[in-house]
Amino acid sequence: MAHTASISQLQTPPWALVNGELVPYTDVKIHIGAEALTRALSVFEGVKGYWDSAGEVFSIRTPRRHYDRLCRSASLFHIPVRFSYEEFLAGLSKLASELLVPDKDLWFRPTMYVTHGHWGEATEADLVVTAFSQRKLDPDPMRLGVTSWRRASDLVLPTRVKSSANYVGARMARIEVRRLGYDDAIMLNDAGRVAEATGACVLIAQRGRIVTPPTSESCLDSITVDILESVAKDLGLTFERRPIERTELLAADECGLAGTISELTLVAELDGVEYEQSGLLAQVRQRYLELMRGDLVLPDVDLVPLVDASREALAG
Structure with missing residues (x-):
């Protein structure tokens, strides 16, 4: 893939x-x-x-x-x-x-x-x-699994620091889920809520809204997510930052991973649950690429x- x-x-x-x-x-x-x-x-x-x-x-x-x-x-x-x-x-x-x-x-x-x-x-x-x-x-849609490894809290390894040390747990998580045939892992935080994937942030879409966890949920303070929020708002879409429970992730209409390399890569499946591939996140991804190619200008993205x-x- x-x-x-x-x-x-x-x-x-x-x-x-x-x-x-x-x-x-x-x-x-x-x-x-x-x-x-x-x-x-x-x-x-x-x-x-x-x-x-x-x-x-x-x-x-x-x-x-x-x-x-x-x-x-x-x-x-x-x-x-x-x-x-x-x-x-x-x-x-x-x-x-x-x-x-x-x-x-x-x-x-x-x-x-x-x-x-x-x-x-x-x-x-x-x-x-x-x-x-x-x-x-365009990358192929990804297949994910929820790992048993947890994302460390800010008191263990500061989540606002983009440090190589923070990715030791992510390495363990990816090894675990690849044994099960998945491409990447979703990591939960110490409260059992959605944190992030091993190298990207998580977005979901449901009932016409795009939702992503805030940095207080043990995920990286993502520049790409900030840009995607600007793109979503330019499209007139509701963009929320709030905690996401594991079952809400599984019940979502769409799921995607956001990061500098992955941009906004759609998720096809998580632990056997399939997601829509042509909804809000696909629209945001297309608009994001137009922005990166200079075909769209937003005031807060340079x-x-x-x-x-x-x-x-x-x-x-």
């Missing part, structure tokens, strides 16, 4: 960016004693760049919001940030100019790895940016063109 969550596992790009400098991808190294390895101390982002519908201009979706969230994650983990937004954006542009090809979008993974310091003393981190091509194809990564620049 054509799912997009594993694109980084299938590619070995020639270049990565380390503290603003291009480095061969296979030469990027972290010392075995670094807290990035000994304590899984790293924070990251997923940033998506899109070609416009004409295939002429390549733009990054909401880069400032991703930078701000990366800085917030780092601050909550007491990791100093020593690069500006302008340097962050320039780095994405430099890497895109080396890796971008016509007719394929690009997904960036900026990661701050703690490379120096000990238990919060004299902490320093390297910013490593990798990027992977993504085909402009696409930042990268001059060095345009088709004309690549041809030159």
Whole structure:
């Protein structure tokens, strides 16, 4: 099935960016004693760049919001940030100019790895940016199962921190449900309500409304969900953020997973329950892609063109 969550596992790009400098991808190294390895101390982002519908201009979706969230994650983990937004954006542009090809979008993974310091003393981190091509194809609807593994609460692993450590439980959950033949897992929180999938947020549609859990339910503070809310409201649809019980999820008309890579991927089945594929979420997904391709403009969603990564620049 054509799912997009594993694109980084299938590619070995020639270049990565380390503290603003291009480095061969296979030469990027972290010392075995670094807290990035000994304590899984790293924070990251997923940033998506899109070609416009004409295939002429390549733009990054909401880069400032991703930078701000990366800085917030780092601050909550007491990791100093020593690069500006302008340097962050320039780095994405430099890497895109080396890796971008016509007719394929690009997904960036900026990661701050703690490379120096000990238990919060004299902490320093390297910013490593990798990027992977993504085909402009609709993913197949997914089949999901509810896992027995729970999403940790904010008091265990801060849910507002986009940290590699937060995905250890997600890894266990995905392994569990794949043994049952599912593509991904729905994780519940410690109260038994819906939190998120292993790498994306959960949306449902029922009785003409779109509903998603708030961050207080142990799910990521999602930039993509914020954008989808703007798209839904532009379509005149009701969008709610509130707790979702497990049985409400099973009784919903539609279900989808939202994230930078998955965009809004429809769910075909959850634990044997089938969902509609041509309802409200399909409308929102189509409108979201129009927004990403520059065919729709919303005042609170910005696409930042990268001059060095345009088709004309690549041809030159």
